[in-house]
């Protein structure tokens with residue numbers, strides 16, 4: 001087992017159910033109870049918080065989740081080579097994404113982007129009018145009918161709902177860049193994007209209904225959320241990934257948990273299988289009655 005320098009997880013996800021805050025304690029308890037552990041199978045890995053703690057102890061890993069978004073993050077953090085990351089980091093640092101956000105079918109959002117920029121500026125100046133902003137949000141909240149599928153999904157469905165106009169354009173442009181990149185770079189770009197979106201969305205922390213401007217203060221809060229740059233968040237995560245310790249041995253999968261152990265090659269005497277299922281009425285009942 002290698003000695004690892006403790007490092008922050010590069011692709012955290014903000015959502016209800018993540019064990020990020022207690023992951024260290026959980027894995028430390030496992031280590032105390034089962035000192036021979038050198039492998040962890042995380043059957044329902046979600047944000048990867050438990051797999052990360054296992055990685056920090058130099059354990060081998062298998063991280064699985066049935067949700068594709070979660071699997072993309074796990075695959076990027078634990079399994080995918082990072083040799084090409086510096087090129088894409090440089091590409092973002094040069095501001096190249098800004099040159100393509102209004103390209104092709106995303107150009108439909110040009111006027112809305114200018115309007116949004118003006119609301120950001122008025123919020124800084126102190127002459128922001130929340131009613132005007134509410135009206136802008138009502139009038140420009142997606143162009144579903146004109147969606148072409150040519151990397152315009154977010155700008156077609158989510159502006160002024162879960163994200164701002166610029167945020168949607170950046171998301172679609174990053175997704176387009178991923179499609180033009182190698183498989184490894186695409187995995188990292190998409191993993192970093194998914195992680196970032198859970199932090200910049202215009203919702204409460206449990207990512208339920210999006211927030212709406214209903215007063216000066218709620219509208220200014222939305223302006224703050226929507227002024228957060230998606231590409232800066234992605235860049236920050238890609239830089240962290242470069243320095244994140246790569247496990248000696250790690251695999252990931254995107255399966256129902258029942259199928260995961262079938263192909264598992266770990267020595268059962270040194271392996272912990274960790275299962276953290278979603279909360280449901282029946283799990284709460286089982287916990288309270290046992």
Ligand SMILES: C[S@@+](CC[C@H](N)C(=O)[O-])C[C@H]1O[C@@H](n2cnc3c(N)ncnc32)[C@H](O)[C@@H]1O
Pocket residue numbers: 017018019020043044045046047048049050064065066067070255256257258276277278279
């Ligand atoms: C409570 S969360 C796990 C949280 C995780 N331990 C963390 O710290 O982020 C439950 C996870 O189970 C996954 N899940 C639900 N049903 C599943 C199934 N049948 N097989 C595998 N994963 C499943 C969900 O996608 C979700 O990510």
